[in-house]
Amino acid sequence: MLSSVAERIYWAGRYLERTENTARLIRVYDSLLLDLPRGLNISWYNLIELNSAEDSFAERYRVQDERNVVKFLLSDEDNPISLQTSLKMVRENLRTTRDVFSPEVWELINELFYFGRDEVAQGQGRKLRYGFCEGIIRGCEQVNGQIAATTSRDAAWQFLELGRYIERADMTSRILDAGAVTLLESAELLGQVNLGQIVWGHVLGSLSAELAFRRRVRTRVSGPAVADFLLNDPHFPRTIRFCRERVADAIRILPRGKAVQAQLEVLAAVYYQVESIEDLGQPFRDYVNEVQIRIATLHRHIADTWFALG
Amino acid sequence: MTLDWKHYDSGGFFDELISSPGNARAPARRLASCLASLNDAEIESRRRMAEATIRQMGVTFTVYSEEGNIDRAWPFDIIPRTIAARQWRDVEAGLKQRLRALNRFIDDIYHDRRIIAAGIFPAEVLAQSKNLRPECQGVSPPFGVWANICGTDLVRDERGRFFVLEDNLRVPSGVAYMLENRAITKRVLPELFENEAILPVNDYPARLFDTLAALSPRKVRNPGIVVLTPGIYNSAYFEHAYLAQQMGVELVEGRDLVVDEDKVYMRTIAGLERVDVIYRRIDDLFLDPEVFQPDSVLGVPGLMRAWRAGQVAIANAPGAGVADDKVVYAYVPQMIEYYLGEKPLLPNVPTWLCSDPEQRAYVLAHLDELVVKPANESGGYGMLVGPHATKKERAEFAERIQADPRNYIAQPTLKLSVAPALVDGGRLEPRHLDLRPFVLQGEELYVTTGGLTRVAMRKGSLVVNSSQGGGSKDTWIVDTEAR
The missing domain is CATH 3.40.50.11290 (Rossmann fold)
Known part of the structure; x- marks a missing residue:
């Protein structure tokens, strides 16, 4: 496989995952904010922080309100992480690799792209927002399903998996961090309502993980249980561990994978067990931050090994 | 209301589908009766289906403009153009x-x-x-x-004779559109493919x-x-x-x-x-x-x-x-x-070479009836369609010819054949078209079955290039003897 094609497929995988994650985040925030008690200092702007997009947001908007945040994340074509931009990048990358995926994949991507572009106004207002996000998530799943059903498990597939799981691990870590910071910042309100349960319930919800969590952990939703599950569960497809293992699988199969193996072990070497509420303090945030840095380093190793032309 | 074949008028040109008002040529007979059996709403829904299919399949071509490159959906007319298989074998x-x-x-x-x-x-x-x-x-x-x-451009005159207009031997394009046109038509008019060879x-x-x-x-x-x-x-x-x-x-x-x-x-x-x-x-x-x-x-x-x-x-x-x-x-x-050591089976369009003084004199004297083309351009750029040009344009072109005669040739303004196209309002109107078959030569020779039919979508226009407002339609080589 051409290096340049591998790179585009990898990015198509990342952007497709990012598109879905953005829709998931907005969908869950809609619901979270309705459940929270008044006076709590949790706002839509958290989504900007979660995506480390404070600077590019500030360049475009002054007011950190729902309208601007949603606009920035959904439809802003100048924002490199907006849903619009992500969908466009999926399409552009797949367009240049049309010789790899089946025509049906391309058709679905096109449909999704036009849906995202033409219906994005629905996502602005609260009334239709849920439906819009659903449509995007469903469209992404359709694309993933079509790809899974019609793509050979050769190098193309492995690069798509690499992109998908690296992006996903990164997002799961960000969502965990957001959960932790929410509770740290509203410590004085803890106890007023069962705030922990609301926040961590939504953390699970943003990853469609409620059911898997309950079946696996068999306990009520609590910070430590959720965090430990999303970090270390080997079976649910959005946990950090699961993502890491899929990345490892892909790297094992690809030629010259040995060059990346070491960095993968570095990522696996950090382990954090969450047993009590105390474990979710600053050390937890530091740990999650470290995971993100190591994911970024892994990405660089992947790029150097397979994409570098020269 | 259905498509009105009786009042469709080919305007004196050779029509690919009909021989006289209301009378379809043999390879187009089933097509015409099928289309006539559809009412306005059905025709419109087929047209929309084609549009949706093109969009969904992502069939696009790029147009260069000052604002950057625009990806446009492929302009497509749902009414196919038909040619009898026996005739096609000679062209081949x-x-x-x-x-x-x-x-x-x-x-x-x-x-x-x-x-x-x-x-x-x-x-x-x-x-x-x-x-x-x-x-x-x-x-x-x-x-x-x-x-x-090789992508050879063919045209037909008022009697339906095929002529070679151009041999594209550099990097001819269009064959993918030929294939996609067929894929679209199979979705839009599936009933015809069942009963037709x-x-x-x-x-x-x-x-x-x-x-x-x-x-x-x-x-x-x-x-x-x-x-x-x-x-x-x-x-x-x-x-x-x-x-x-x-x-x-x-x-x-x-x-x-x-x-x-x-x-x-x-x-x-x-x-x-x-x-x-x-x-x-x-x-x-x-x-x-x-x-x-x-x-x-x-x-x-x-x-x-x-x-x-x-x-x-x-x-x-x-x-x-x-x-x-x-x-x-x-x-x-x-x-x-x-x-x-053979006689040519497909004629050229008569061509005057401006490099030759005698022929050049003729061209300059007859600019109002000729089409003048630069020798090395493609995409229909830089040409003069005499009868459609203004006096000023012709005068400017005459200067260009005299400055660089080797670079220009002239041909009569052909009465290019037409075929019915579906235009706004669900009516049929004749539009000029050409045909680009693709020929392969290596160890063996091969010619596509038909080719890419390009249509000048603007009324009366002779320019079929997609970069200049042209569209296309599916091309059917119909084996009428197989029925």
Whole structure:
């Protein structure tokens, strides 16, 4: 496989995952904010922080309100992480690799792209927002399903998996961090309502993980249980561990994978067990931050090994 | 209301589908009655289905504009154009004959130039050719064939006779649209394919693959074949990707390739991999910055060395464009007789060469009735359609001809054939069209079943190029005897 094609497929995988994650985040925030008690200092702007997009947001908007945040994340074509931009990048990358995926994949991507572009106004207002996000998530799943059903498990597939799981691990870590910071910042309100349960319930919800969590952990939703599950569960497809293992699988199969193996072990070497509420303090945030840095380093190793032309 | 065939008027032109108002030609009979059985709403829903299919399949072409490149949906008319299979077989034979002669000519030009010595082709034409590549002198590509892929533009006159308008021997495009047009029509008018002997078109990619594979300098079971594209911003990028996908070969850009010791490799995730055959879709002058334009980043440094050394095959071969010149075109009938000893099966459109003083005088005196074309342009650019031009435009063109006579030829304004197209309001109106079949030559010769029909979508217009408001329709070769 051409290096340049591998790179585009990898990015198509990342952007497709990012598109879905953005829709998931907005969908869950809609619901979270309705459940929270008044006076709590949790706002839509958290989504900007979660995506480390404070600077590019500030360049475009002054007011950190729902309208601007949603606009920035959904439809802003100048924002490199907006849903619009992500969908466009999926399409552009797949367009240049049309010789790899089946025509049906391309058709679905096109449909999704036009849906995202033409219906994005629905996502602005609260009334239709849920439906819009659903449509995007469903469209992404359709694309993933079509790809899974019609793509050979050769190098193309492995690069798509690499992109998908690296992006996903990164997002799961960000969502965990957001959960932790929410509770740290509203410590004085803890106890007023069962705030922990609301926040961590939504953390699970943003990853469609409620059911898997309950079946696996068999306990009520609590910070430590959720965090430990999303970090270390080997079976649910959005946990950090699961993502890491899929990345490892892909790297094992690809030629010259040995060059990346070491960095993968570095990522696996950090382990954090969450047993009590105390474990979710600053050390937890530091740990999650470290995971993100190591994911970024892994990405660089992947790029150097397979994409570098020269 | 249904489509009104009785009041559809071909305006005195040869109509591809009907012989007189209300009377369909044999290969179009079922089509016409099927369309007549649909009411307005059904016709509209078929049209919409075609539009949705095009959008969904992502069939686009790129239009260059000042605001950047725009990807437009492929303009498509749902009413197919039909040709009887028996008639098509004659056209096919003529196309093969023509390409054989053209390839003999190109090979002759880059070797002994016997045709010039024989006094049949004037040396001056060559001396001023923009597409003659001295770098190719003495090279012998496989089978002596330089133009492996040719897109020949055919038109029909008021009597329905086929004429060759142009031989596109450089990087002709359109074949993917031919294939997609069929895919769209099968979805839009499925009932017709059940009962009608419409010959399939979809073996082209396999034929192209075989043609390319046979060119491999290494006799290996799986030669490395690539499609070389200038990239996503090229107007035919869709087609480059489409063909690579259909053939199961890599689509590469110049930066994916590297030449080492006269061998060509592509950069892959496992390291360098040998390339044996390049189906290039970039012009000669961008192929190799070491030999041609030094600032071009589209090509591959050293590619010409590798080709000359016989380590890689390039299709079409560099320099093949020497025969893709409207002045050279005028000599094709003589070439056929000279190289093949045969009578031409497909006639040329009568052509006046402005380089010849007598013919030039005629052209200048008859600008208002002629079409004048630059010898080396493609895409329908830079031409004058005399009867449709203003006096000022004609005067300006006369100056251009006098300044550079070798670069211009003139042809009569043909009464191009028409076919009914669906226009706004669900009515049928005649629109002019042409036909571009694709001819392959390598070890064997092959002609597509039909080709790409291009339609001038604007009323009365003769310009069919998609870059200038042209559209297209599916082309059916119908075996009326198989019914």
